[in-house]
Every structure is written in C-alpha cells, then in structure tokens.
Amino acid sequence: MSLRGGDPAEIGGYPLEARLGSGGMGTVFLARTSSGRSIAIKLIHQQFAGDDEFRIRFRQEVAAARRVSGAFTAAVVDAAPEADQPWMATTYIEGPTLAQRITDEGPLNGPELRRLAVGLAEALRDIHRVGVVHRDLKPSNVVLSAEGPRVIDFGISRAVDQQTLTMTGRVIGTPPFMSPEQLQAPRGVGPRSDVFSLGTLLVYATTGHGPFDADSPYITAYQVVHEEPSLGAVPDALRAVVEPCLDKDPERRPSVDELLVLLRDLPSDLGGTATGGPGAGRTRDMLTQHHLMTPDTPPPTTPAPATPAPSDSGSTGTAIGGRLRRRWRPVLAAAVAVAAIGGGVAVLTTGGADGIGDGTDSRGTDAGRSAAAPGGTLPDGFEPWRTTVPGGREDIPDELRCVARDDALFCGGGGVVATRVNPADGSRVWTAKSPGVPVQGMHLVGATDDTVIGYRIADQDAPQGPPQEVVALDADSGEELWSTPSGAQSTAVTGRSQDAVVAGSAVVTVDASNSRFEARDAHSGELAWSAPFPAGTQCAPVPAGPRLLATCATDAEVDDLEQRNPTLRTLALDSGELGRPVEVQGPAVPVGEADGSLVLLSPHYEGTARAGYDGVVRVDPASGKVTRSRFDQVYDGTPGMADGTVYVSGQTGRVTAFDPATGRKKWARQTGVEGASGPAAGDGAVYFSSATGRVVALSPDDGKALWTTDPQADGLTGQQNASPRVTVAGRALFVAADDNTLFAFDARKPPRSG
Known part of the structure; x- marks a missing residue:
C-alpha cells in the first residue's frame, strides 16, 4: 500500500517507497538501499520510544534477528535501536505470507506442503542452534518466497540463556499457535514451544484451520492447554509427525533435529483436504489480529466465515436450518x-x-x-x-x-x-x-x-x-x-x-x-x-x-x-x-x-x-x-x-x-x-x-x-x-x-x- 500522510520520507537515509503493514509495536515500510536493493524497515511506534521496557525488548529483537540471519530468515541489513524512534532494516522477502496464501487459494497439499514442513523445521533448527526461541511462529510470520519459506518477526523471541522481560500487563502471542506452557508460564518457554507452534501451523496449512480453533480466543487458549487437538482432516502420514509435536508436555515432544528426520521420510504426494478454496484458511490468527500485539502485516481482505455451531436444542449434531445456527453467533463476537x-x-x-x-x-x-x-x-x-x-x-x-x-x-x-x-x-x-x-x-x-x-x-x-x-x-x-x-x-x-x-x-x-x-x-x-x-x-x-x-x-x-x-x-x-x-x-x-x-x-x-x-x-x-x-x-x-x-x-x-x-x-x-x-x-x-x-x-x-x-x-x-x-x-x-x-x-x- 502507498505511504500515508504523516509517514516519513526516509528512515536512516533509506528512502521509503510504500507502507507494508502496521502492528501493535511498529509500522513496516518498503525501502531501497543506494545499490537498489529492496529492504523492509520496521519503525517502532513513537509512544514506545520512551518506554524502557520496549527499548530493551526491541534491542533483543535486533540481536535475535542478527543471530539467526540465514537461509530461512530475513537477514538484518541495518538497525538503530538507540535512535529517538528505533528502527531495524532487513532484507525484503517477496511473496505472500502463509496466511494470505491459504486465504486466497485454500490449504496446501502434495509437494508444496512437504516443502513447507521441511523448510520450517530447518528454519527452527537454525534459530534454535544460535540459542533463540522464536515464540510467535504463526501463518502471518511465514513468508512463502520463491526460494522457500522464510520465518520473520522476532519481536517476542528471546535467547534461551536470557531472562525474559516481565512485560507487565501484556499477554503477547496468538493463542491458536501458542504452546500450553507459553499460555501458562510464558517466562519459562524453551525451544520445544516452537515445535508445538510448528505442529499447529502444519495443521493449519493442511486443513485451513488450527487444531484448537474456537469462536473465542479465550476458548482457544483453554483448548490449547486442556483439550486434545482436532486432527481428523490431517493426512495420516503427516498426522503421525504432527501429533507428537502437539503433546502438552514439552519433554515428550520431538526436538527439531528429531522432527527433521520424521519429515524427510514423508511422501511427496501428501493429500490435502476437502476444505480448500479461497477463504478456507481463515483461522483465529486472522480473527484475533486486532486483539493481540503481534502482526506487522496488513489485515485480511476477505471476511471470516462463521463456523458451525450447536443447534438450538443443545444437541451435538448439526443444526437444522441457518436461522437456528445463527442464534449461537454471539460467541463469534x-x-x-x-x-x-x-x-x-x-x-x-x-x-x-x-x-x-x-x-x-x-x-x-x-x-x-x-x-x-x-x-x-x-x-x-x-x-x-x-x-x-x-x-x-x-x-x-x-x-x-x-x-x-x-x-x-x-x-x-x-x-x-x-x-x-x-x-x-x-x-x-x-x-x-x-x-x-x-x-x-x-x-x-x-x-x-x-x-x-x-x-x-x-x-x-x-x-x-x-x-x-x-x-x-x-x-x-x-x-x-x-x-x-x-x-x-x-x-x-x-x-x-x-x-x-x-x-x-x-x-x-x-x-x-x-x-x-x-x-x-x-x-x-x-x-x-x-x-x-x-x-x-x-x-x-x-x-x-x-x-x-x-x-x-x-x-x-x-x-x-x-x-x-x-x-x-x-x-x-x-x-x-x-x-x-x-x-x-x-x-x-x-x-x-x-x-x-x-x-x-x-x-x-x-x-x-x-x-x-x-x-x-x-x-x-x-x-x-x-x-x-x-x-x-x-x-x-x-x-x-x-x-x-x-x-x-x-x-x-x-x-x-x-x-x-x-x-x-x-x-x-x-x-x-x-x-x-x-x-x-x-x-x-x-x-x-x-x-x-x-x-x-x-x-x-x-x-x-x-x-x-x-x-x-x-x-x-x-x-x-x-x-x-x-x-x-x-x-x-x-x-x-x-x-x-x-x-x-x-x-x-x-x-x-x-
């Protein structure tokens, strides 16, 4: 989208060309280096510039992004965490996010799904090897570039050996893709929290919905912690890999290295589901984006479909007639x-x-x-x-x-x-x-x-x-x-x-x-x-x-x-x-x-x-x-x-x-x-x-x-x-x-x- 009135003309000497999106922490712009290279610049919102807690958090994000720059992430080009209004520039990765791709075209299948699974596991392997936990792996933080999937936005990541900020008064993350321990004790999450998130992401990529989806972020969070995942629409071969990733106990989940072994044995003809088609991928990551301080991406461009709801009689079967089903729609609010x-x-x-x-x-x-x-x-x-x-x-x-x-x-x-x-x-x-x-x-x-x-x-x-x-x-x-x-x-x-x-x-x-x-x-x-x-x-x-x-x-x-x-x-x-x-x-x-x-x-x-x-x-x-x-x-x-x-x-x-x-x-x-x-x-x-x-x-x-x-x-x-x-x-x-x-x-x- 084009620049808006009030947007700066340049940041750090890099002329801005367009606004890519805005989130709770900052706005992301498309800019260009003097050599003509496209870069993405995240500019922290002005009201956070004087907040010591946010400055520390942003410095950690810059440090984390620099540590993990590699084949599966966006490399840091430049940054000024101490500027009056802090910013960070990374390579611009062209391509839709996973959320956009599934919203527009429906769930993935076959070789495309296998490439995504292996690519994301390799990205997590590289992230974890340098001692960083991402903590916000979700569809809008995965870009599907021509070279393969890239993981972006380390805004709430942390080093494994580093004390986490208390972040008083903020629950940060996206419930459908957060691990149980992240919802219950966010300061103590480790690398296997990302493994859980990867499992939810693969279910979403395969079916167009998450394994714990509900019509309320509160119910979703409850189901992540207490309920079994919904995996009925996941192909058997992939389900055998995803299910252990979604174990409530982090110690029983595979490490990323173990996961890569399992993923590389997947057949290339992984089946999809019958839920494909434009709009099929609307999950709580879309519906909750205005409630959470997470995505630096544009909002979705199509409305979320209503999910089936209990009938008026209270039975667990399918409701008869649209009028009765819609009576439960207040939960969607x-x-x-x-x-x-x-x-x-x-x-x-x-x-x-x-x-x-x-x-x-x-x-x-x-x-x-x-x-x-x-x-x-x-x-x-x-x-x-x-x-x-x-x-x-x-x-x-x-x-x-x-x-x-x-x-x-x-x-x-x-x-x-x-x-x-x-x-x-x-x-x-x-x-x-x-x-x-x-x-x-x-x-x-x-x-x-x-x-x-x-x-x-x-x-x-x-x-x-x-x-x-x-x-x-x-x-x-x-x-x-x-x-x-x-x-x-x-x-x-x-x-x-x-x-x-x-x-x-x-x-x-x-x-x-x-x-x-x-x-x-x-x-x-x-x-x-x-x-x-x-x-x-x-x-x-x-x-x-x-x-x-x-x-x-x-x-x-x-x-x-x-x-x-x-x-x-x-x-x-x-x-x-x-x-x-x-x-x-x-x-x-x-x-x-x-x-x-x-x-x-x-x-x-x-x-x-x-x-x-x-x-x-x-x-x-x-x-x-x-x-x-x-x-x-x-x-x-x-x-x-x-x-x-x-x-x-x-x-x-x-x-x-x-x-x-x-x-x-x-x-x-x-x-x-x-x-x-x-x-x-x-x-x-x-x-x-x-x-x-x-x-x-x-x-x-x-x-x-x-x-x-x-x-x-x-x-x-x-x-x-x-x-x-x-x-x-x-x-x-x-x-x-x-x-x-x-x-x-x-x-x-x-x-x-x-």
Whole structure:
C-alpha cells in the first residue's frame, strides 16, 4: 500500500517507497538501499520510544534477528535501536505470507506442503542452534518466497540463556499457535514451544484451520492447554509427525533435529483436504489480529466465515436450518469488532411521560447513569481498591462493564449476569453467575432504582433452555425476578452485541425468534407491548438521547453478517409503534447522540476489509434528515462518543477527537494506552483504558495528557472496538480490566505511573 500522510520520507537515509503493514509495536515500510536493493524497515511506534521496557525488548529483537540471519530468515541489513524512534532494516522477502496464501487459494497439499514442513523445521533448527526461541511462529510470520519459506518477526523471541522481560500487563502471542506452557508460564518457554507452534501451523496449512480453533480466543487458549487437538482432516502420514509435536508436555515432544528426520521420510504426494478454496484458511490468527500485539502485516481482505455451531436444542449434531445456527453467533463476537454506543451499557434516559407502566420518578429518568457520588465528591469512606469477580466460567476469563447508582456499583459480563459491589471498598454484596461462554461486548444491560438487568449465556452442553436470556435481578438481594429468551442478531444489525436496553422503568428486548421487540416492566417483568419487525428485516434497539430507535437490516444482510444500508425508525416507548423509515444509505456504526440526532461513523473499506472510518453521519429522528461529513483522512481504531465529542482511539494509542456536527478534527494525541476502549467523561477529563487496566486521562479541550497509570492485569493489547471500561462517579473512577478485574481510585489522585 502507498505511504500515508504523516509517514516519513526516509528512515536512516533509506528512502521509503510504500507502507507494508502496521502492528501493535511498529509500522513496516518498503525501502531501497543506494545499490537498489529492496529492504523492509520496521519503525517502532513513537509512544514506545520512551518506554524502557520496549527499548530493551526491541534491542533483543535486533540481536535475535542478527543471530539467526540465514537461509530461512530475513537477514538484518541495518538497525538503530538507540535512535529517538528505533528502527531495524532487513532484507525484503517477496511473496505472500502463509496466511494470505491459504486465504486466497485454500490449504496446501502434495509437494508444496512437504516443502513447507521441511523448510520450517530447518528454519527452527537454525534459530534454535544460535540459542533463540522464536515464540510467535504463526501463518502471518511465514513468508512463502520463491526460494522457500522464510520465518520473520522476532519481536517476542528471546535467547534461551536470557531472562525474559516481565512485560507487565501484556499477554503477547496468538493463542491458536501458542504452546500450553507459553499460555501458562510464558517466562519459562524453551525451544520445544516452537515445535508445538510448528505442529499447529502444519495443521493449519493442511486443513485451513488450527487444531484448537474456537469462536473465542479465550476458548482457544483453554483448548490449547486442556483439550486434545482436532486432527481428523490431517493426512495420516503427516498426522503421525504432527501429533507428537502437539503433546502438552514439552519433554515428550520431538526436538527439531528429531522432527527433521520424521519429515524427510514423508511422501511427496501428501493429500490435502476437502476444505480448500479461497477463504478456507481463515483461522483465529486472522480473527484475533486486532486483539493481540503481534502482526506487522496488513489485515485480511476477505471476511471470516462463521463456523458451525450447536443447534438450538443443545444437541451435538448439526443444526437444522441457518436461522437456528445463527442464534449461537454471539460467541463469534469474542473475535469480531463490536462497537459501543456512548457507554459501557445500553441505558436510555427518558422523561416520565415517555415511561412505561407506572412511569418514572426523578431518579428513574436517569436509569443506570446516576453516579455513586455527585460531581467532585467521593463515596463515603472511599479508599482505592482492586478485586476480581469470579464468574460462571472461571476457566475462560473475560471483562466486566459497570454502572454506578447511588450507593452501589453494578457490573456484568464475563460469566457474570450481574454483581453488586460496594463502591467504597470493592467488597461484593452478591453475584449472579452465567454458566456459558462469555461473549465479548455483551455485558450489563443496565439498572433502574430497584432492578439490575444482565445477560445469561447458557452452557452449550445444557440439554434444555434458551442459549441467551435477559435476566432481571433485585438490586438489594440479587434474587432473580424474571428472565426472557433474547435474540442474537444485533451484531449483524448494528455492530454491537447488545440486544436489550433499559428505557426508564422498562426493558426493551429482541425476542428469541428475532422477529419483534418486547417491552417489560423492569421489576415485575410484566409485558407492556410487543412490536413486530418490518417484513423482511431484523432489528435492534438503539438509544438516542431521550428517544429509542429501531435500527433494521434486511434478512440477507443478517445472513451475510454484513450491514450495508441500515434503516432507522423511531420506536415509541409507550406503545412500540414504529415511525417512518429513514434510510442511511451505506454502512454506518452508531456511536452516540448529539443535539437530538443519532451520530454514526461511516466505515471505510479496502476491498472487503474494514480499514477504519472516513466520516460522520447524523440522523435526526424527528425530521428524518440525514447529514454526512467527511473526515480529512481515514481513521482506524475504536469509535466512541462522550460529552458531545466523537473519539477514535487507535490500536497503538493515538486518540483523535472530532466535532460530530462537521466531522472536523478537534485534536489528536498520542498516548501509551494500546488498544484503548471507547471514551468515558467526567470531572474535567476524558478517560481511555485498555484490557490491561492502563488508564489515560486527557483534557477534552486539547487532548493534553493529564496523567497515565500502570497496567493492573495481564490483558490482551491491541484490542479494538471495546466499549468503555471506565465508569465515572464523581471523582471516583471504576475501571474494568481482563480476567474480571475491577479497581477504583480517586481521579484527582491517580496511581503513580512507574
């Protein structure tokens, strides 16, 4: 791809010709030496230049790459690890990555597969002989050159005799291709960890999917550690070689030298599988690339196909009919970008006249948003605290999202329907667990004065019961009041995983058949009204200030998991009556509300791959007027809105603020928070936080950094499109991080960084 505005013209005296890709640590450019030789230059992102930990890591990468330069790797040409912005130049290896090759043409077979297997084993032999462990062998780090496969990117490699960096707050690697010991004790991995990764890579090359693939990186990691590999589609001759590589015990795996002996005896006519063809090679390496600080390669250019899922009845057989299978698709959201609408939970503020049933009092009109302390104050007896909330699936950690109300903090998600936490000290009052697999982006629905609403995901092994429910709990006791089956199509309709919203004293949901809206009294569960979707469409509720909107997509768009031309309608809170349709004309992701209009961002596509956002769209529900404004360039990252400003927080920590009325850029600021969630505002600042719990406070006026904290958890960096992790209650900040971690501190006395 061509150079972008802001890219340097040269690095280290080497003129740049093109941008090859960008990842969590740096950007890779194509350059040329004075003799005309093509080279690839990795330029470390500016925010890491002052990070001693990253400098040490980069020096190790340069040293490792220099040690292993040989026939099967990219030789180091030049490097400046001590430069103001460090960089390293290697020979440019022309050819597709293994990931690109399989995505475009399907799995390998025959002599091509045998050459790959032997070539990669020889590459590992040379790497290990100089005392280096690669630790990130995966399809996007293997280039298929005319001379054979080459292993690239030693960004997380280490010398065997060298202490590994702690890398506090970062889990680095790609779960489908990581060894069990790398997931459990990353500082102690040895050469046979690479052997395990090679085994997974060969299965992927042969079948188009990994031996531990699942619809969530958390489940994948669990299966790597605990489950047997799926090798049924691997040819018998290759399976006899791969199976010992995938032993959970490193000591029982072959060494690379032993592996080479086995591989050289392979027949040249290794059979392939019937899963070939373009797109067949989409595995979790593709789906998780925005969640992990790994690839310095361009994103995939074709969408990932949905994997088969359990039937609605809970049996293990093949589901009958596409509609039933798609009801399990929320699990796929763990690896799909999920946009939030102006906050971590979907809560609609309404006036008493718009309420349902008994209406709402002055506090009910602020459902789910009342701070546990008014602006500028702290909850009584508040002290900084940190806690972890156990969920129904403790083997698959995830994240929570919270809402503060009066003297309580309510949180949900990650195997937790909801929990009540004392905002002063973090002690738990009660917790209701969810037994199923956590779905990223599906957290707490919201809260009223006396009721908390959350999601319950069923255990897929359960013989009966709906796969997903909206559940109401008594705010004081945690007792379950009522539940109702919930739909599962909102990700395809709006880009979010939320299928329900709190509206005043009511809860609006999508029914289990994805055919109508239903409104219930939040506490009693009494059905107030039911409103069918317009014919041929499926819809999801979207709050827009004091109004509730129905965003609808055609059945064909939902089937394709691709929203192309959404239609918006007002949804009357007292009756469910739908207003006239307003066509947005082009895909758009809702991010919030400003001056009575719904604000959406317009995605930009390169081919079929989303490459960021190129403008803002405003829809006035009252008049039906649709207004579009273009950004000055394409901005990639997590969208969100706070206090009337649109923000896009990039994967590498750059935050850009926009005026929603004009699309004009207000300011841009580079931060050290990788993969930051959407924004949260309060107490004179706007806050961004990553899954590691690192928080940055910026001035909403000019983006000036007010303070930054250190990580609090071992979360995935580089994650995109997460809803806000910070809940603001006066001066108190409540922050959610990976592994159901919650912590709180005074915004005016943040934990010291470093």
